[in-house]
Amino acid sequence: MFRKADPPVQLKTAAEIAKMREAGKVVARTLDMLRAAVEPGMSTLDLDAVAERCIRDAGAVPSFKGYYGFTGSICASVNEEVVHGIPRAGKTLREGDLVSIDCGAILDGWHGDSAITLAVGEARPQDARLMDVCEEAMWRGIAELRPGKRLGDIGAAIDGYMRSQGRFGNVQEYGGHGIGTEMHMDPHVLNYGRRGKGQELVEGMCLAIEPMANAGTRHVVELDDGWTVVTRDGERSTHFEHSVAITADGPLVLTAREENRERIAALGFCDPGF
Template sequence: MIVLKTSRELSVMRKAGRISQKALRLAGEAVEPGVSAWEIDKLVRQYIESEGAKPSFLGYDGYPASACISVNNVVIHGIPKKSVILKKGDIVSIDVGAYYEGFHGDNAWTFPCGEISEEAKALLDATERSLFLGIEKARPGNRVGDVGRAVQEYAEARSYSVVREFTGHGVGAEMHEDPSVPNYGTPGRGVRLTAGMVIAIEPMINQGRREIEVKPDGWTVVTKDGSLSAHFEHTVAITPQGPVILTLPE
């Protein structure tokens, strides 16, 4: 069931989104060679809790951390551990959510760790661009297929592949709500977008083939061919005036 949000609820969600965004930005600033994923996760939790919010991911279906920190060929859901030490040239995808006054904010970004290769830069640039092309299609009257097709078309035109097993989603009182928002699709198909909907658009784009596998821990998702993967995400409200990104800085 799709739950439309009132103007009051959207106002609260904007606060949750800004807490999520600031936590993500602090995490990104901490991405440096020699830093552990565990240290970054600790920063995320401390900041979110300092704002009177709770980390959305902590304890979700048993997830053991406050952020997902996914390095290089890890697509999503990388568990931040002390043993995961960042090194120069890594790309580091960080996914952060905050639960504030009954609503969630959810966002992700892929950060370079020091100097990265030109190929890695191109992947990050393309994934970020595909996110904003998808957001542009998040307008009343359009369908989720229009959003997904915008992401897919841009990525595949650059010889990248789109992960299909995991998608964007509705956001609200629950972290994952209807509808699913795939990063691929057919224009004019799928759920129609309506003012009051809030969705997370989150391209997961692989440098190589799109096939993935889940590690034995039940969480860590990696590219099957070992290629790099990037992940960018914003929480977006559908309004009569067009898309409004709730996970932007003030």
């Protein structure tokens, strides 16, 4: 029985990775601005306007706007919405909501892609816990991005951590991806898997690592708008993502924000140059 060949993957030079870091900085600054802007009474379309202005002021272009007809510059997914929420004037944020913001930018032909989940106002303890578990699962996955590792190691690290933390739903229908001169490229990066299995990771690969954690079961469904994905049981969801380059010296987080500085240093990752 023949093993299916691994898909070809775009490998980047050090100079190209440096350009991707610049695109990543645009995304990082935009997410920082959105974090500061989020407050009760805003609509998700208001957030979209903030993001588009920040991206274009940096000389970049929103990756998402017009992508297969998507109308927003960000995805803004509220509470039970998992991913791909369309920014809308009528979607008003309320105290205690969770909003997951996925942001992408193109600068000089290179893409950056990152996501965070924020509480609107003060987070409920169970929501804070859900966000912490999802974000830490992302870091566990990123820690596997070293030459000689396998794609399955990433998924195993993410899924294993979530399982160790209690009854959280690890969404399986969506996952990470290669990134570079296109936003979505091979390989697809599952958020579950078996260690030692799957495509080998090599220097020059750039991958977006993005777990989604649900407060209830892992099951999701896409709404009739053709974009918005929600939890099937109506429980809340969270989403975190970073774009990362695989280097000989370890992971280089291309979309790193200032608030990630201590975490990156503690994990022994490459200094992304804040």
